[in-house]
Amino acid sequence: MTTIIFIHPDDRTERVEAENDASVMLAALTHGVDGIIAECGGNAVCATCHVYVDEAWAGKLEPVSDDEDALLDGTASERLPNSRLSCQIKVTPALDGLVVRLPERQS
Amino acid sequence: MNPTHVSTPDAPAPGAAAIPHLDIDPFSIGFFDDPYPAHQEMREAGPVVYLDRWNVYGVSRYAEVYAVLNDPLTFCSSRGVGLSDFAKETPWRPPSLILEADPPAHTRTRAVLSKVLSPAVMKQIRDTFMAAAEAKVDELLARGSFDAVADLAEAYPLSVFPDAMGLQAEGREHLIPYASLVFNAFGPPNELRQQAIERSAPHQAYVTAQCQRDNLTAGGFGACVHAFVDKGDITAVEAPLLVRSLLSAGLDTTVYGIGAAVYCLARYPDQWERLRRDPSLARNAFEEAVRFESPVQTFFRTTTREVELGGARIGEGEKVLMFLGAANRDPRRWEAADTYDITRKVSGHVGFGSGIHMCVGQLVARLEGETILSALARKVGSITIDGAVERRYNNTLRGLESLPVVITPA
Numbered sequence: 001m002t003t004i005i006f007i008h009p010d011d012r013t014e015r016v017e018a019e020n021d022a023s024v025m026l027a028a029l030t031h032g033v034d035g036i037i038a039e040c041g042g043n044a045v046c047a048t049c050h051v052y053v054d055e056a057w058a059g060k061l062e063p064v065s066d067d068e069d070a071l072l073d074g075t076a077s078e079r080l081p082n083s084r085l086s087c088q089i090k091v092t093p094a095l096d097g098l099v100v101r102l103p104e105r106q107s
Numbered sequence: 108m109n110p111t112h113v114s115t116p117d118a119p120a121p122g123a124a125a126i127p128h129l130d131i132d133p134f135s136i137g138f139f140d141d142p143y144p145a146h147q148e149m150r151e152a153g154p155v156v157y158l159d160r161w162n163v164y165g166v167s168r169y170a171e172v173y174a175v176l177n178d179p180l181t182f183c184s185s186r187g188v189g190l191s192d193f194a195k196e197t198p199w200r201p202p203s204l205i206l207e208a209d210p211p212a213h214t215r216t217r218a219v220l221s222k223v224l225s226p227a228v229m230k231q232i233r234d235t236f237m238a239a240a241e242a243k244v245d246e247l248l249a250r251g252s253f254d255a256v257a258d259l260a261e262a263y264p265l266s267v268f269p270d271a272m273g274l275q276a277e278g279r280e281h282l283i284p285y286a287s288l289v290f291n292a293f294g295p296p297n298e299l300r301q302q303a304i305e306r307s308a309p310h311q312a313y314v315t316a317q318c319q320r321d322n323l324t325a326g327g328f329g330a331c332v333h334a335f336v337d338k339g340d341i342t343a344v345e346a347p348l349l350v351r352s353l354l355s356a357g358l359d360t361t362v363y364g365i366g367a368a369v370y371c372l373a374r375y376p377d378q379w380e381r382l383r384r385d386p387s388l389a390r391n392a393f394e395e396a397v398r399f400e401s402p403v404q405t406f407f408r409t410t411t412r413e414v415e416l417g418g419a420r421i422g423e424g425e426k427v428l429m430f431l432g433a434a435n436r437d438p439r440r441w442e443a444a445d446t447y448d449i450t451r452k453v454s455g456h457v458g459f460g461s462g463i464h465m466c467v468g469q470l471v472a473r474l475e476g477e478t479i480l481s482a483l484a485r486k487v488g489s490i491t492i493d494g495a496v497e498r499r500y501n502n503t504l505r506g507l508e509s510l511p512v513v514i515t516p517a
Binding site: 029032037038039040041043045046047067070071073074075107 | 218221222225226227228229230390394452454455456459461462463465467469470473477
């Protein structure tokens, strides 16, 4: 299990114990974290699992693929340099303590 | 015609479970009228069943449907996603370059349509769709009494989608019959399929012509597909067939989806009241209707090798029928599966499929569903069914022929 910390737009914080090899998106859905919709279920179609990765962690993630990059152009809340789709972030022990902030809107 | 193929499955191999044979015809009028008892019978019979009527395997539990959708190399699409096996029969039309294709060929064409229908593109068309939805609801409020299928579920998509595609004004009346034909043709050689194909020539002629570059208005989805020819991503021969995919799958499906949502909201007034109190639930109310009614009920795959699925062994070259609608109501996956709940966390339903073939136009469908339900929620006080509800029969699509309603202003 790996701890992932979700921070809501109102600064409310939720810590979840995520299963390794699942996505951060799935960890949010499995643990009832609101603010991640994931309309497409993790198939990289919809851009409704948008998160802002805490700066301290940005360099520890796999880089953004071309497909993810194109989808991020369509996020409902503003795209920032640390924007990611949480379905594309795989939970690994190296990400223990990962902090992601949730956007105001997903659609 | 099919089935030239009348194999009886072999006795189970050691360690493999026996596969229950069921006498269910999922393409019969009786099944369409009320599929739910048969869905339950199939789910309870086992993870994999065999349907003797058409000599196909069937999966109706969520886990197995999801597994088949997400293993496209074992459960391929290039041999057709209907009953007809393209390895044994000539397809009724040139195969789709995306729906009826496998990786790596599929990967390239899919990437093009994904870009044409991306979230960023949806942002550009959102205001236009919202304005059209509001105008449609205003018009319906002025009438008060109407058919929610013809005048709403069909009329709204027809007011936005053909223009978004960049289609000519003439000939649009062929669009819904063509799509109906496509979805009937995935079924077995029953009367629905045979009649649809016999009457197909004028609709096919229209669609073939409309897919040509010269007949598509600049800025529309169709022209955007053709623009990828100039970038070298697809050939000039491929582009019209990819436009055809959008015309096949982009209109009738949303008609059935919006029809499903309106039918749900008319039947479940508590959910309608929740939506009125919070119109921001419109998008999820549409999504939940797609789960609950599953406008696209089924698709086939064909095995490329012997495979074990849910403890059952299936040989190579077998058709596997996925019951998306049954998976979307599998109590193993969904709490209160038979309840329409517009606040449900519905992510993961297979109403749009899953995996590499998951509906490439799902964002357009959601945009249409959200905008029309949002406009209804803000402007309409009540929706009451006011007459006989009639079902429309199609081998793949589930929806209504007629839904007479009366609405009152908010």
